[in-house]
Structures are given as C-alpha cells and as structure tokens.
Amino acid sequence: AQSVTQPDIHITVSEGASLELRCNYSYGATPYLFWYVQSPGQGLQLLLKYFSGDTLVQGIKGFEAEFKRSQSSFNLRKPSVHWSDAAEYFCAVGAEDSNSGYALNFGKGTSLLVTP
Amino acid sequence: ETGVTQTPRHLVMGMTNKKSLKCEQHLGHNAMYWYKQSAKKPLELMFVYSLEERVENNSVPSRFSPECPNSSHLFLHLHTLQPEDSALYLCASSQRAGLEHHNEQFFGPGTRLTVL
Numbered sequence: 001a002q003s004v005t006q007p008d009i010h011i012t013v014s015e016g017a018s019l020e021l022r023c024n025y026s027y028g029a030t031p032y033l034f035w036y037v038q039s040p041g042q043g044l045q046l047l048l049k050y051f052s053g054d055t056l057v058q059g060i061k062g063f064e065a066e067f068k069r070s071q072s073s074f075n076l077r078k079p080s081v082h083w084s085d086a087a088e089y090f091c092a093v094g095a096e097d098s099n100s101g102y103a104l105n106f107g108k109g110t111s112l113l114v115t116p
Numbered sequence: 117e118t119g120v121t122q123t124p125r126h127l128v129m130g131m132t133n134k135k136s137l138k139c140e141q142h143l144g145h146n147a148m149y150w151y152k153q154s155a156k157k158p159l160e161l162m163f164v165y166s167l168e169e170r171v172e173n174n175s176v177p178s179r180f181s182p183e184c185p186n187s188s189h190l191f192l193h194l195h196t197l198q199p200e201d202s203a204l205y206l207c208a209s210s211q212r213a214g215l216e217h218h219n220e221q222f223f224g225p226g227t228r229l230t231v232l
Contacts, residue, residue, distance in 0.1 A: 044206065
C-alpha cells in the first residue's frame, strides 16, 4: 500500500539553528514529492516539489529538500530557522500509477516550534 | 480578492441542518478540489473537478454533495452531518487536473466546521 510517513509529530528548534524534517514514502513507481507549510488559520502553501532531474530541490523561504531513492526519503532542510517558520509542515506524495491520477497522499504533518 | 478564498471561515451546525461551503479561485485555473483535514489524520482528498466535471469522488458519504457551476466556483453542500464530520475543509485549485501535468495546487484558508 502507498503511504507517507513523517516520523516526528513535533520538533522544537532554536531560532538560527538548522532544521531537518523527515519524510519517508512507500511507493512502487517513481513518486512526485511535495512539501507544504500550513500556518495557523491558513491553507497549505507549497514550499517545493520534485518530479525529476536534480535530486536536490530549492524552494521558497530558504528551504530545500533532497530526494534519496535508496532511502525512500524526501527530507526538508533549512540552514537557519526564523521564528516565522513556526508552522505545520506536510509531506505529500503522488505517483502516475496510483489509482487516482489526481490524489496526493499527505503525511500527518510535523509541527515546528521555534524558540528564542 | 486574490488566490483561493473560502467562506465561511467557521461554521457550527446541528446534525439536522443543511449548509453549504463556498470556494472561489481567482487564478484562472481549470481544476478544483475539496480536501478534509481532521485532527491527527492526514489530509483526505474528497472530490476533484476538472473543467466543471467531477472526475474523482473518493468514497465520500452522500451527505456531502459537491457542485461546480463554473471553473471559478466550487461548493460543498452539507446535510445530516455527523459529529465525526467536524474538521477543516480545504479547497484547492490547479491549472489542470492530474499529477502528470506537474500541477501545483493552491489552497484556500479552509472552513472550520463543527457539527454538534
């Protein structure tokens, strides 16, 4: 069965520290990979996406993610976290051979808290 | 108004009420989506419309009835809901439907629904 796992429900980092949010997926085919961020009371905003090509993807707000096929991972990173980065982060995966050509499977999310 | 808007932002209803959620996109997109976001659960795709035609119904109970009168508007009609239907309902749009088109989905802020 296709699945997306975000192992960390909550993460706390100090402002200025580096950040890595984990995402693992289970798919038979080449996946399409996304990271979204959701601030309180807001919808989801796309940070970055991977479809093919360079496995290191640059996104908005200084985020990047690396697709590692051997580890079935697509971890999100940021070298220096700002207080405004506190939010819920969702990893999402889709695949061409999925039952639905439209569906993204979302992880349960990781809540990021940034301390002074 | 820009992007994807949703009204109302908050809704409280009894199990015998009939209400509707409204979504409007100002992006010139041709595909629109309804998602359900429940606490501690991944986002669930409910419906997909492409060029005003429903192309996906993800085993959603009939007490949820979508309507897409044109490519800019999407409604979710609700009746005889259950308390477990309480959730954040998110609308999204994309240029075209289908992951193979490398679409980014733009999300609205959601409607927080509470069923008493």
